[in-house]
Amino acid sequence: MSAQAPVKMKSEAGLLDIWNRLRKNHLALFGLVIVVLLVFFAITADFIAPYRYDQQNLMKAFESPSKEHFFGTDEFGRDIFSRIIHGSRISLQVGMIAVGIAVVFGGLLGSVAGYYGGRIDNLIMRAMDILLSIPSILLAIAIAASLGPGLYNMMVAVGISSTPQYARIIRGSVLSLRGQEFVEAAKAVGSSDTRIILKHIIPNCLAPIIVQSTLGVASAILTAAGLSFIGLGIQPPTPEWGAMLSGGREYIRDYAYMTIFPGLAIMITILALNFLGDGLRDVLDPKLKR
Amino acid sequence: MENKKLLLDIQDLTIHYITESGNVHAVENLNLTLEHGENLGFVGETGAGKTTTALGIMGLVPNPPGKVMGGKILFEGEDLLKKSERQMRDIRGGKIAMIFQDPMTSLNPVMTVDKQIAEMVLLHNDVTEQQALERAQEMLELVGIKRERAKDFPHQFSGGMKQRVVIAIALACNPTLLIADEPTTALDVTIQAQVLELMHDLRRKINTSLVMITHDLGIVAEMCDKVAIMYAGKVVEYAPTEALFNRPTHPYTEGLFNSIPDLEKDEEELKVITGLMPDPTNLPSGCAFHPRCPYAADSCSSEVPAMLEIAPGHFAACPVRAGRWAKTEAAPAEVKS
Amino acid sequence: MIKYIFKRILSLIPVMLGVAFIVFTLLYLTPGDPARIVLGDQATEEALHEFREKEGLNDPFLVQFGNYVWKAVTRGDIGRSYMTRRSVANEIMSAFPSTLKLALSCVIAAIILGVPIGILSAIRQNSLFDNVTRFLAMVGLSMPVFWQGVLLILLFSVKLRWFPSSGFDTWATLVLPTLTLACNPLAVITRMTRSSMLEVVRQDYIRTARAKGQSERIVIWRHALGNALIPIVTVIGLQFGTLLAGAVLTESIFSIPGVGRLMVDAIKMRDYPVVQGGVLFIAITFSFVNLMVDLLYAWVDPRIRAQYK
Numbered sequence: 001m002s003a004q005a006p007v008k009m010k011s012e013a014g015l016l017d018i019w020n021r022l023r024k025n026h027l028a029l030f031g032l033v034i035v036v037l038l039v040f041f042a043i044t045a046d047f048i049a050p051y052r053y054d055q056q057n058l059m060k061a062f063e064s065p066s067k068e069h070f071f072g073t074d075e076f077g078r079d080i081f082s083r084i085i086h087g088s089r090i091s092l093q094v095g096m097i098a099v100g101i102a103v104v105f106g107g108l109l110g111s112v113a114g115y116y117g118g119r120i121d122n123l124i125m126r127a128m129d130i131l132l133s134i135p136s137i138l139l140a141i142a143i144a145a146s147l148g149p150g151l152y153n154m155m156v157a158v159g160i161s162s163t164p165q166y167a168r169i170i171r172g173s174v175l176s177l178r179g180q181e182f183v184e185a186a187k188a189v190g191s192s193d194t195r196i197i198l199k200h201i202i203p204n205c206l207a208p209i210i211v212q213s214t215l216g217v218a219s220a221i222l223t224a225a226g227l228s229f230i231g232l233g234i235q236p237p238t239p240e241w242g243a244m245l246s247g248g249r250e251y252i253r254d255y256a257y258m259t260i261f262p263g264l265a266i267m268i269t270i271l272a273l274n275f276l277g278d279g280l281r282d283v284l285d286p287k288l289k290r
Numbered sequence: 291m292e293n294k295k296l297l298l299d300i301q302d303l304t305i306h307y308i309t310e311s312g313n314v315h316a317v318e319n320l321n322l323t324l325e326h327g328e329n330l331g332f333v334g335e336t337g338a339g340k341t342t343t344a345l346g347i348m349g350l351v352p353n354p355p356g357k358v359m360g361g362k363i364l365f366e367g368e369d370l371l372k373k374s375e376r377q378m379r380d381i382r383g384g385k386i387a388m389i390f391q392d393p394m395t396s397l398n399p400v401m402t403v404d405k406q407i408a409e410m411v412l413l414h415n416d417v418t419e420q421q422a423l424e425r426a427q428e429m430l431e432l433v434g435i436k437r438e439r440a441k442d443f444p445h446q447f448s449g450g451m452k453q454r455v456v457i458a459i460a461l462a463c464n465p466t467l468l469i470a471d472e473p474t475t476a477l478d479v480t481i482q483a484q485v486l487e488l489m490h491d492l493r494r495k496i497n498t499s500l501v502m503i504t505h506d507l508g509i510v511a512e513m514c515d516k517v518a519i520m521y522a523g524k525v526v527e528y529a530p531t532e533a534l535f536n537r538p539t540h541p542y543t544e545g546l547f548n549s550i551p552d553l554e555k556d557e558e559e560l561k562v563i564t565g566l567m568p569d570p571t572n573l574p575s576g577c578a579f580h581p582r583c584p585y586a587a588d589s590c591s592s593e594v595p596a597m598l599e600i601a602p603g604h605f606a607a608c609p610v611r612a613g614r615w616a617k618t619e620a621a622p623a624e625v626k627s
Numbered sequence: 628m629i630k631y632i633f634k635r636i637l638s639l640i641p642v643m644l645g646v647a648f649i650v651f652t653l654l655y656l657t658p659g660d661p662a663r664i665v666l667g668d669q670a671t672e673e674a675l676h677e678f679r680e681k682e683g684l685n686d687p688f689l690v691q692f693g694n695y696v697w698k699a700v701t702r703g704d705i706g707r708s709y710m711t712r713r714s715v716a717n718e719i720m721s722a723f724p725s726t727l728k729l730a731l732s733c734v735i736a737a738i739i740l741g742v743p744i745g746i747l748s749a750i751r752q753n754s755l756f757d758n759v760t761r762f763l764a765m766v767g768l769s770m771p772v773f774w775q776g777v778l779l780i781l782l783f784s785v786k787l788r789w790f791p792s793s794g795f796d797t798w799a800t801l802v803l804p805t806l807t808l809a810c811n812p813l814a815v816i817t818r819m820t821r822s823s824m825l826e827v828v829r830q831d832y833i834r835t836a837r838a839k840g841q842s843e844r845i846v847i848w849r850h851a852l853g854n855a856l857i858p859i860v861t862v863i864g865l866q867f868g869t870l871l872a873g874a875v876l877t878e879s880i881f882s883i884p885g886v887g888r889l890m891v892d893a894i895k896m897r898d899y900p901v902v903q904g905g906v907l908f909i910a911i912t913f914s915f916v917n918l919m920v921d922l923l924y925a926w927v928d929p930r931i932r933a934q935y936k
Contacts, residue, residue, distance in 0.1 A: 027762070130645030133917075134910045135872030142906050145894050146653035222771055226876055229773045230891050245774055249880075256781055263774030270769035278765070350837055382840035390838075395831040400853050400929055410839045443929045459839065 021283045028279020034272030042089035049082035054237040062255055071261045074244075075251065080258065083239035084265050090240045091269060094155050094224045095217035101159030102220075103213060106166025111205075113167070114174030115193065125171070128164040136161045140223050144232040151240075154233035158223050162216060169212055173205035207284040214277035218270045225266050241266050296364070297467060297499050298324040298347070303361035305339075305346050312571030316342040318523035318578075320361070321597065324467075324516075329493070329500045331510035331531070333546075334520030337567055340503045341391075343520075344469045348388055349378040365467070384414035387460035388469040392476045393453035397444035403455050404430070404440035410462045429458040432495075433488060450481035457489065464496050471503045486513060507546065511535060519543050522568050522578035528597070529604035537615045539606040541583045577607070585610050632922060639914055644696065646910040651692050654903045661899070665709045705907065706900035708893070715904035719886055723908075726878065726885030730870040732805045737812040738863060745820025745859075750847060752825065760817065767814030776807040776880040793882035800881075808877045812866040819862040823855040830854070857928050864920025868913040 022028055041048060057077035065072040071080035113124040131139065143157035177183065191199075225242025227233040234240040236247075241262040248258030300322040307314035317339045324330050334340050345351045347363055349370060363370040365386065370378070382388075390396050398406060407426035411417065417425075427437045433454040435447075444452055453473060460468060470489065474482040490513060493500055502514055510517055510531060517534045519527040519542065527540040538544045545563035565582035568574055574581050580590040587610050597605045598612045606612060662678040663670065679685050683694055698704040706715045748760045783789045783803060790803050827833065828851050836850045837843075875887035882888070886905055893901035925931045 027765075126641070127645070130642050130649065133642055133646055133914045134649075134906060135868050135913060137869075137875065138872045138906055138909055141875070141890070141894070142650060142653050142902065145899070145902055146657040148658055218769070225771055226773060229876065230879060231895055242771070242773070245771075245777065249777060252777060252781055253785055259774070259777050259781075263771060263778065266771050266774060267766075267769055270771070271765060274765055274769050348838060350834065379840040379842065382838055384840060388838045390831060390835065392831060396835045398832045398836065398850055398854070400927075401850075409836075409841065413840050443933070445930045445933070456835070459835070 018283055022279055025279040025282065027275040028282075031272040031275030031277075031279065034268060035276060038088050038092060038269060038272075041085050042092045045086045045089050049079075049085045051079040051082040053083045053086040053239040054078065055082075062251070064255075065257055072255070072257045074247065074258055078237075080244075080261055083244060084241065084261060087239045087241045087244065087262070087265065088269075090151070090234075090238065091221045091224070091266075092217075094151070094158065094240075095221045097155045098158035098162060098220040098224070099213050099216045101156065102162035102166045102216065103209060105159075106163040106168075107170050107209070109163070110167035110170030110172075111174050114171035115178060117175075117178075121171075124167070128167050131161075131164045132168075136165075137223055137226060140227060141230070141232065144227050149233060149235050151234060151238060154224055154227055157227070157233075158220050161223070162220065166209075166212065166216075169208050170205055173208055177204050211277055211281040211284060214273055214280055218273035218277065221266065221273075222270055295325055296323050297326045297328070297366060298322070298501075299362075299364040300343070300347075301362045301364070303343065303346060303363060304359040305342050305351060306357055306359050307342075307355045308357060309355055309571075314570045315523050315573055316356075316570060317346065318573070319594075320520075320523065320525055322518055322525055322528070324499060324501065327497065327499055328516060329502065329514045331514035331517040332501055332503045332520065333505060333507065333510060333517060335505060335567060337570070338520045339523040340520055341471050344388060344471055344501070344503060347469065348382055348386060349373075349375075350382075350388075380414070383410050383460075383465070384463050385465055386467045386469065387463070387465040388471065389453075389456050389460045389473050391472045393449055393456055394476065396456050397452060399444055402441045402443055403435075403447070406455070407459050407462050410459050414463045425462065426458075429462050430455070432461075432492065433458045449477055450485060453477060453481075453485055454488065457485070457492065461492055461496055461498065465498055467501065468493070468498045469501045469503070472505070473502075474509070475504075475506075489513070507535075507550065519546070522570070522573055524578065524607065525597070526579065526608070527606045529601075529606075533601065533604045537601075537604070539600055539604070539611055539614050540579075540608045541585050541611055542579050543606075544611075545582075631925075635918055635921065639911075639918065642914060643907075643911055647696060647699070647907055648692065650903045650906050650910075651695055654899050655688060655691070657899055659897055659899075661709060665712075705904045708901050709898045710893075710896055710901075715900050718889060718901060719904055719908050722884055722886045722889045725883055726871065726874050726887060728801070729804055729808065729874055729877070729883060729885060730867060732801055733809040733812060733870050734863065734867055736805055736809045737816050737866065741813045741816030742820050742859065745817045746824055746847065746852065748817070748821045749824035749828065757821075761821075764814040764817050767810040770810055772807060772811065773876045773880060775810060776804070776877055779803050779807055780880070804877050804881045804883060807880070808870060808874065812863075812870060815866055816859065816862060820855065820859050823858050824851060827851045827855040857924060860924055860927065861920055864917055864923075867916050871909050871913060 022032075055078060057073070059077065060069075060073055061075055061077040063069055063073040063077075069079050069081060071084060074080055074083070109124050109128070113121040134142070139161040140157045143160055144154055147153040147157060186195075186199075224233065225240070225245070228240045228242035229246045231246070234243045236243070244262040245259050245266075248255070248262070252259055300320055303317055303320040304315075305317040307316055320339075320343060322330075322332075322343075332340050332343070342351065342356070345356075346358060347365075347370065351358065358371060361371070365381070370381070373381070397403070401409075404423050404426040407429050408419065408422035411422040411425045412419065415422075423440075427440050430440055431437060435451060435454055435458075439447075444455070447455065457473075473489070474485050477485060486509065489500075492498075500513075502509065504510060514531050516528070516530050518525045519534075519540065521542050527534065527538070527543045529537075529539075534543065535547075538547050542563070548561045549563065551557060551560060563582055568578055568581070574591070576589070576591040576593050577583070577586075577595050580586040583590065585608075590610065595607045595609055597607045598609065599605050600612050600615070660675075661682070661684060662675040666674055666678060683691055686694070695705070703716050704714065707713065708715055708718055711718070744760055748757045751757050780803065790799050793800070824847075828847075833846060833850060836846045841850075871886075874883075874885060875891060877883070878885045878888035879891045886909065890902055890905040893899070893905070
């Protein structure tokens with residue numbers, strides 16, 4: 001009897017496989033490259049930027065883009081290109097810390113709510129509903145207005161305003177995992193609740209958290225830029241892109257480049273993060289085949 | 291066989307699904323016939339290609355992955371594969387109707403049941419909406435559902451009743467051919483019996499020919515005049531029901547019957563057919579069944595067996611076992627263990 | 628059904644109380660002395676003290692909150708602006724129509740464009756049209772509203788002089804702000820329509836409709852869309868809320884006298900009662916809109932309607 005050709009095994013969802021599948025999505029790859037580039041800029045800003053971000057030179061104010069100043073200079077003669085590069089550090093910091101806050105607090109609240117259920121769940125979710133009934137930008141504005149100006153206050157404001165979404169997502173994951181058998185097995189062996197949450201449930205929630213975080217950094221940066229735009233948060237001379245945009249508005253008639261470049265920086269960053277986030281979602285969530 | 295008498299004559303039908311992991315040979319050189327007024331049972335395991343064949347007849351093979359690679363589907367003498375989309379739309383529901391497997395999801399959740407039946411009527415008859423709704427109510431009564439429920443939504447019916455609605459839709463325009471794709475698989479056994487009986491009655495009232503796709507030989511025994519056994523995209527045995535049950539010839543058919551436990555005997559283990567269904571992207575050479583076949587000869591792995599008429603009206607695609615039921619015979623082909 | 632509606636409205640009350648609490652707390656924690664802000668730096672210590680007594684600023688926190696809620700519920704009084712000394716409620720009410728006009732025009736634009744494009748994108752999945760649409764939708768989502776507004780002003784107001792960049796009385800003044808603010812909801816609605824349609828089109832009942840011999844056009848526009856609309860409606864409701872908030876930035880840029888600009892100016896001037904009132908107002912409106920959407924959802928989907936009969 002002739003043997004049948006062996007059945008091809010579907011490749012497992014290991015890290016390598018995820019990487020391979022992500023690679024095929026050109027947009028996501030583009031996003032990843034940009035993000036890596038941004039991180040690089042953020043880390044090496046001090047070395048790469050041709051000028052310091054607060055280096056004023058009033059005699060060279062309002063210069064159009066040139067070889068010396070790639071993106072021109074602003075009203076104080078500061079090099080816009082350098083400021084944008086330094087701005088990447090600020091934006092990434094804001095994005096990551098804000099999302100970090102939201103993931104930690106949201107995760108805590110969500111997993112406690114989902115795991116214990118009952119009244120605790122009700123209480124926590126009511127609180128989240130209240131927060132969610134205020135559109136998040138507004139909530140960030142309200143918190144930032146109350147905390148006062150400053151970079152760190154802004155991060156906290158954006159972080160808190162994003163917390164409810166993460167709480168919801170993680171609660172959902174926890175709820176669906178809680179009923180599964182491996183949790184019962186862990187309980188039967190005597191694992192404490194904390195241990196179960198940390199070791200079993202949270203690792204399985206990772207996929208939606210990663211996707212939401214990537215997209216979340218994007219929206220955090222957007223919100224932060226928005227806050228800076230209306231004057232909350234960043235104080236000059238910090239080179240935050242939103243603040244730069246706001247500052248350039250006065251001069252838009254004659255020196256449009258002062259607003260174009262910061263806006264472009266924001267847009268490309270957000271676009272890249274969104275592509276990456278979308279790509280990750282396609283890859284990590286097998287059910288959502290487009 | 292004269293082509294004029296045949297209602298349905300499928301010749302060498304080949305349908306593939308073209309996917310990233312390979313070409314799925316869902317239906318491979320399939321041949322099948324059905325005469326007017328006949329009931330054909332179309333039997334095979336899940337994945338054998340039965341639904342794909344049915345979709346092929348209806349012209350509903352999903353086109354991005356699926357593609358008809360060749361063959362003919364002659365319905366009342368005309369090749370359906372050559373018809374335009376508009377012509378096919380007239381035929382669908384009007385001349386050939388199909389009911390699908392899962393009644394829970396086959397009905398539009400946001401439309402009342404009478405409108406869903408009426409839609410079918412309106413598509414193939416020149417009547418007013420009011421008349422169509424009337425007809426819908428008649429059909430509901432015909433399948434055993436009270437008229438008062440005509441304005442209800444699908445979710446308000448149980449599984450068995452939903453399937454009755456599906457049948458009502460399918461038969462609303464008195465189609466010549468009804469293809470039923472495992473219509474009772476998703477239902478409880480008791481409901482199953484009711485639905486089958488309903489189909490039996492209606493079929494006779496409306497005089498529809500039936501292709502009953504199923505993996506349940508019991509249903510075949512009860513409802514069908516002829517049976518076609520399908521394996522890996524091909525028909526491997528085709529015979530009148532009585533002949534198939536009493537004289538199964540193809541080794542696969544034999545395996546199927548052997549695996550049915552005997553009520554009267556005491557058995558310790560179920561007899562299964564060894565091996566697995568072949569990978570449809572990589573079918574075995576020659577006879578697709580040969581890796582699992584206890585009677586396989588050397589030639590089985592190199593030559594694709596043709597359908598042999600081993601008795602009038604009884605065909606089997608196995609040269610090795612073709613002579614199994616012949617009364618005067620030389621020693622049967624060597625059995626490889 | 629009426630009972631359900633009533634119950635839902637009733638359940639809004641604790642949520643609103645919660646929002647009021649948060650907003651009030653934030654205000655309470657804000658650094659700065661309201662008395663000094665209103666009366667100015669030249670005010671005497673006496674005057675400041677008198678003001679604080681009158682406004683109840685020396686009372687304990689919960690008493691102040693209780694007063695606030697009581698006054699709001701019984702008289703619709705949510706404080707006075709520090710700047711104009713007019714009632715906050717008045718200020719908001721006179722600003723609201725503009726915001727509403729802007730939000731409505733954006734929602735309408737987003738639906739009229741987004742739904743058909745989403746459907747076409749789903750029907751022609753992976754075609755050039757689909758890919759371009761998805762790319763543009765992404766861009767639309769990623770564009771900061773304030774930058775877009777500024778750019779549009781640059782292009783259409785300054786250089787081309789086609790549309791005015793401020794004011795809000797004529798049709799022309801509606802164009803640029805709508806273009807700016809509608810991009811985000813348009814992108815979201817397009818994407819949601821597309822994915823909802825893709826999901827629905829795979830369902831068995833669509834196959835049944837085709838098996839009846841129904842034309843593809845009707846299968847898509849009646850059967851598929853009829854079912855796909857349900858989640859889309861929810862998204863539209865959420866977008867309306869985002870619009871109310873995003874209007875904040877857009878109104879600033881285009882000098883539209885709406886609630887958003889009212890709040891931005893109030894922040895700059897440290898006129899916190901207005902900020903607080905504005906946030907409360909928008910939160911209530913948002914919750915109300917979501918309630919409407921939920922009810923609409925129940926009305927459209929017979930399965931849900933049945934649950935509440």
